[in-house]
Amino acid sequence: MAEPINVVVTGAAGQIAYSLLYQLAAGSVFGPNQPVNLRLLDIPVMMKVLDGVVMELQDLSLPLLRDVVPTADPTVAFKDVAAAFLVGAMPRKEGMERKDLLAANVEIFKVQGEALDKFAKKDVKVLVVGNPANTNALICSHYAPSIPKENFTAMTRLDQNRAQAALAARLGVQVDKVKKVIIWGNHSSTQYPDAAHATFADASGNISVASAMNDKQWFNITFVETIQKRGAAVIAARKMSSAMSAAKAAGDHMRDWWMGTNPGEWVSMGVLSDGSYGIPKDIVFSFPVTIQNKQYKIVQGLPISDYARAKLNVTAKELEEERAEANTVLQKK
Numbered sequence: 001m002a003e004p005i006n007v008v009v010t011g012a013a014g015q016i017a018y019s020l021l022y023q024l025a026a027g028s029v030f031g032p033n034q035p036v037n038l039r040l041l042d043i044p045v046m047m048k049v050l051d052g053v054v055m056e057l058q059d060l061s062l063p064l065l066r067d068v069v070p071t072a073d074p075t076v077a078f079k080d081v082a083a084a085f086l087v088g089a090m091p092r093k094e095g096m097e098r099k100d101l102l103a104a105n106v107e108i109f110k111v112q113g114e115a116l117d118k119f120a121k122k123d124v125k126v127l128v129v130g131n132p133a134n135t136n137a138l139i140c141s142h143y144a145p146s147i148p149k150e151n152f153t154a155m156t157r158l159d160q161n162r163a164q165a166a167l168a169a170r171l172g173v174q175v176d177k178v179k180k181v182i183i184w185g186n187h188s189s190t191q192y193p194d195a196a197h198a199t200f201a202d203a204s205g206n207i208s209v210a211s212a213m214n215d216k217q218w219f220n221i222t223f224v225e226t227i228q229k230r231g232a233a234v235i236a237a238r239k240m241s242s243a244m245s246a247a248k249a250a251g252d253h254m255r256d257w258w259m260g261t262n263p264g265e266w267v268s269m270g271v272l273s274d275g276s277y278g279i280p281k282d283i284v285f286s287f288p289v290t291i292q293n294k295q296y297k298i299v300q301g302l303p304i305s306d307y308a309r310a311k312l313n314v315t316a317k318e319l320e321e322e323r324a325e326a327n328t329v330l331q332k333k
Contacts, residue, residue, distance in 0.1 A: 004035035004066045006081045010112065011088025012040035012070070013049040015240065016129060019247030020085060025057060025065040029255045030083070037067040041077035042088065074115035081120045083258070085250055086112060086140065089130020091241075099325045102135060106329045109136050113143025120144075125257055125294070126152045129250050133187045134270045134284040135322040141272070142330065150296075153257070154270025156183040156191065156286035158242065158249035163193040163227045167200070167209055170218070177201045178209070182288045183227075183268040184308075185315025186322075191286065192311035193227035195219065197302055220307065261291045266299050277304060277312065283319040 007024055009017050017040075023029050024036055038057070040050055050070035057068050071077050078084070090104035108130075116124060124147060128137040133154040141152040160183050168175040179201075182194040198209040213219045234242045256267050266288040273285045276298045289296040304312070 002034050004037045005030065005083065006037045006039060006079065007083045007085070008039040008041060008077045008081045009085045009087060010041045010077070011086075011130065013042045013046035013053060014087060015243035016087050016246045016250070017085075018053065019244045020087070020250055021053065021057060022060065023247065023251040025060060025062045027062075027064045029251045030258055032064075035064045035066045038065065038069070039077045039079070039081060040068065040070045041074065042070075042072060044072045047072060074111055075119060078112070078115040078119040081116075081124055083254060084116065084120065084124055084126045085129060085254070086126065086136070087129045087250070089133075089136060091131075099329075101132065102322065102325050103329045105130070105132070105136050106139055106326060109140040110143050113140040116140070117144035117146050120147070122147055123294075124151060125254065127250060127254055127257075128152065128154045128270075129246065131187065132322060134286070134319055135326050137270060137284045138272075138282075138323060139326055139330070149272045152272070152284070153253070154187060154284050154286070155246075155250055155253055156187050156268045156270050157253040158246050159183040159187065159191055159193060159227060159230075159286075160268040161245065161249050161252065162230045163195065163223075166223060166226060167195055167198060170223075171200055171209070171212065173200050173202065179206075179265055180288075181268075182266075182302075183286045184312050185286055186319050187270065187286070188315075188318065189228045189232075190315040190318045191228060192308065192315055193224055194308060194311075195223065196305065196308065197288075224311075256291055257296065258294060260293070261289075266290050269296060271296065271298070274298065276300065277302075279312065279316050280320055283316065283323055285316065285319060 054068050137152045137154040141149050163181045164178045168178045177200045179199050181198045184192040195209050199206045268286050269289050270284045270286045273279045275281045279285050288299040
């Protein structure tokens with residue numbers, strides 16, 4: 001069996017982490033032969049809660065879980081980590097402007113970026129879950145210059161999973177039969193859930209979702225808006241943001257990054273734009289990617305309709321605005 005890897009989860013006393021930690025300890029993310037040491041980071045006032053989380057992790061009695069360290073000290077949390085789930089972030093409060101949210105998160109991700117830079121493994125895989133995830137990932141990478149920029153990603157897998165589930169329900173097929181859904185852009189209401197390239201499998205083989213749908217209004221409007229607004233709908237229903245589904249998506253994202261994607265399939269990840277599809281460089285933008293040997297590549301050459309191009313432009317513009325606001329905050333530091 002392999003040597004244990006150190007894995008850090010921030011915001012570790014929170015709801016998303018509570019659902020995520022079991023996946024990490026049970027082997028469903030890094031594989032059934034990869035032991036893990038968990039580093040649980042949260043703010044000092046949450047240490048008592050973390051004690052209870054540690055007790056539960058111990059009581060799981062899972063053989064892959066070798067060591068658990070709860071801490072409020074980033075220098076301890078990020079020591080020699082191979083993978084980082086940055087779940088903790090300042091949540092948007094009622095009446096809070098986006099620039100205020102970004103300013104609060106710059107403080108958080110500055111500290112964590114610097115800790116990653118000093119203490120983590122240089123090939124650490126960083127997944128930012130805490131919103132605004134795309135720009136938080138950009139900020140974090142800024143403060144960790146010794147780690148490759150491509151090692152910082154933002155989570156849009158929850159949106160992909162939501163889109164896949166919505167299409168499966170509409171088509172009346174199992175969710176795992178739907179492939180090649182794409183989330184473009186920001187993890188926000190401007191994202192573009194794209195099913196134009198999606199397929200589903202039935203007894204006769206793989207079928208284009210677009211050709212099987214006989215309802216353009218649903219395909220282009222209802223579907224897109226439902227996925228864009230799904231997070232808000234969950235909050236309205238349960239009075240709290242997505243936790244179980246967000247944790248599952250975080251596990252999916254890291255598992256595929258670690259293990260690779262299946263041949264002929266892709267997944268959506270927020271990654272640093274290299275200019276593909278005419279997207280401005282140096283924003284963290286969700287693209288379809290394939291992954292081999294822990295390295296992702298943006299899928300190239302997909303046809304983009306005028307309708308899709310307009311959607312991509314809107315979400316790219318929002319990310320450029322976020323980057324500008326974050327840079328304004330950074331320059332004041």
